[in-house]
Amino acid sequence: MRLYFKYMSILFKSQMQYRTSFLLLCAGQFFVPFAVFAAMYFLFERFGGLPGWTFHEAALCFGVIQMAFALAECFVRGFDAFSNLIVRGGFDRLLVRPRGTVIQVLGSNFEFTRFGRMLQSAVVLGIAVSGLPVQWTPGKIITLILMIIGGVVVFSGIYILAATFCFWTVQALEVANIFTDGGREMAQYPLDIYAKWVTRFFTFIIPFGAVSYLPLLYILDRTDGPDLLYMAMPLASLLFLLPCLAVWRIGVRRYRSTGS
Amino acid sequence: MNAPLSLLKMRFLMGLQYRAAAAAGILTQLFFGLILIMVYAAFYTHNGEAQPMTLKEVVAYVWLQQMFFALIVLWQFDGELFELITGGNIAYELCRPWRLYPIWYAKLLAARLASASLRCLPVALVVFILPEPYRMPLPASPAALLLFILALLSGLLLVAAISMLVYISVFWTMSPVGSVLMIAVAGEFFAGMIVPVPLMPDWMQTLAGLLPFRWTVDFPFRVYTGHIGVREALAGIGIQMIWLAALAAAGEWLMGRALKRVVVQGG
Numbered sequence: 014m015r016l017y018f019k020y021m022s023i024l025f026k027s028q029m030q031y032r033t034s035f036l037l038l039c040a041g042q043f044f045v046p047f048a049v050f051a052a053m054y055f056l057f058e059r060f061g062g063l064p065g066w067t068f069h070e071a072a073l074c075f076g077v078i079q080m081a082f083a084l085a086e087c088f089v090r091g092f093d094a095f096s097n098l099i100v101r102g103g104f105d106r107l108l109v110r111p112r113g114t115v116i117q118v119l120g121s122n123f124e125f126t127r128f129g130r131m132l133q134s135a136v137v138l139g140i141a142v143s144g145l146p147v148q149w150t151p152g153k154i155i156t157l158i159l160m161i162i163g164g165v166v167v168f169s170g171i172y173i174l175a176a177t178f179c180f181w182t183v184q185a186l187e188v189a190n191i192f193t194d195g196g197r198e199m200a201q202y203p204l205d206i207y208a209k210w211v212t213r214f215f216t217f218i219i220p221f222g223a224v225s226y227l228p229l230l231y232i233l234d235r236t237d238g239p240d241l242l243y244m245a246m247p248l249a250s251l252l253f254l255l256p257c258l259a260v261w262r263i264g265v266r267r268y269r270s271t272g273s
Numbered sequence: 274m275n276a277p278l279s280l281l282k283m284r285f286l287m288g289l290q291y292r293a294a295a296a297a298g299i300l301t302q303l304f305f306g307l308i309l310i311m312v313y314a315a316f317y318t319h320n321g322e323a324q325p326m327t328l329k330e331v332v333a334y335v336w337l338q339q340m341f342f343a344l345i346v347l348w349q350f351d352g353e354l355f356e357l358i359t360g361g362n363i364a365y366e367l368c369r370p371w372r373l374y375p376i377w378y379a380k381l382l383a384a385r386l387a388s389a390s391l392r393c394l395p396v397a398l399v400v401f402i403l404p405e406p407y408r409m410p411l412p413a414s415p416a417a418l419l420l421f422i423l424a425l426l427s428g429l430l431l432v433a434a435i436s437m438l439v440y441i442s443v444f445w446t447m448s449p450v451g452s453v454l455m456i457a458v459a460g461e462f463f464a465g466m467i468v469p470v471p472l473m474p475d476w477m478q479t480l481a482g483l484l485p486f487r488w489t490v491d492f493p494f495r496v497y498t499g500h501i502g503v504r505e506a507l508a509g510i511g512i513q514m515i516w517l518a519a520l521a522a523a524g525e526w527l528m529g530r531a532l533k534r535v536v537v538q539g540g
Contacts, residue, residue: 041454048458052468059324059472060316187297191304199308206315207308
């Protein structure tokens with residue numbers, strides 16, 4: 014873990030060398046999701062609501078997923094940009110060092126410009142929390158934090174899985190964007206507005222539903238069943254991460270350098 | 274064959290090399306389209322009465338957006354041209370015996386046409402046979418289809434003229450990040466790429482009407498569905514032409530000024 018923070022501080026310093034560019038990129042990361050959020054607001058204003066959802070409820074969902082996505086893009090960027098390591102042969106260097114591959118790939122890249130996106134998500138979460146008539150018990154606050162962490166875990170799992178495919182294909186697969194960007198776009202609205210097959214896929218295969226929709230029901234007091242089950246749902250994201258890491262191990266074992 | 278045309282052909286062939294990327298893009302676009310339509314469908318079941326657009330029209334809007342994504346999206350810039358300006362290789366470009374504006378303009382058009390032609394047909398094949406309510410509706414009338422094609426093409430010319438201005442701005446800022454970002458975010462929004470313009474609040478529609486962006490996306494798409502009638506569409510194409518002439522003239526002029534004061538450092 015020390016090593017991870019060491020990597021982080023070095024890369025942070027190096028990115029801060031170009032301060033103007035850094036700040037502008039941060040601003041961009043703020044405004045891109047901001048436009049999407051504005052769109053959501055306008056749609057709610059025009060249509061008055063979604064079946065079973067008010068604006069602030071949906072905004073909470075949006076904020077959680079955007080925050081999780083921003084954190085994952087910032088801190089798990091190494092896997093997202095992994096194809097560079099493979100193409101340029103940089104992965105060979107990692108293999109000869111006496112440390113795990115996962116931590117080194119994690120440390121190979123951070124994208125601190127995602128602070129802008131985090132700030133934006135924090136604003137949205139603030140709007141949602143202040144607008145909701147919810148009694149914020151400690152249980153609910155913990156659930157909210159668990160949702161964000163769970164979301165980060167799900168996105169990380171997808172990144173790792175996509176990176177693993179690079180062992181076979183060398184080039185990054187753009188199809189993975191369906192699950193990262195697409196997953197984000199999808200999960201920022203409450204999951205039950207989608208067709209059954211989408212909901213099922215994103216609950217049981219890639220557990221976005223487990224980190225956003227189901228615990229959201231608990232926060233909004235709409236559960237039927239034991240609350241603890243809904244609160245603990247974000248932990249299901251770990252069930253997704255573990256097989257991803259296992260596949261990663263298989264990938265590392267059969268890695269053959271591109272030789273460049 | 275003259276220079277801009279052959280450049281167009283070269284870029285076209287280059288774009289065709291990346292077929293795998295195109296295939297991935299098609300899948301992504303279909304997925305995004307489906308998700309968007311489900312979101313709109315949910316909004317319409319909540320309150321579909323007396324909205325400025327029917328769900329059917331929104332579906333067409335979404336699919337057209339996915340089909341012609343590469344043609345009309347503002348957020349698609351050619352890193353090569355930025356490199357030329359910031360890296361100093363612009364000096365070579367200036368030695369060539371042609372005017373820079375038309376050449377770059379042709380390059381941009383070609384890149385867009387190449388990536389769009391790869392994606393448009395496969396997406397179209399799928400979306401016309403999807404089950405309801407996701408199926409792409411047919412154009413309102415043969416006249417609407419014809420006008421749509423005209424409007425889309427002049428929209429393409431317009432979007433290339435807008436992005437030329439962004440490239441030219443880099444002569445002054447020397448860093449593409451800032452100007453690209455702001456124009457792309459604002460432009461995309463006012464073009465109707467994020468929410469169809471008729472579904473925006475009224476004050477925002479007024480604002481969108483004053484800017485050139487909506488003529489590149491919103492206008493052709495609504496001509497297709499018949500949301501904009503034939504006569505209005507003809508007038509609209511005229512307005513597109515006026516914007517195009519204004520923006521291209523501004524681009525030429527600014528580029529002339531930029532090139533007069535361009536300083537290439539050695540290397």
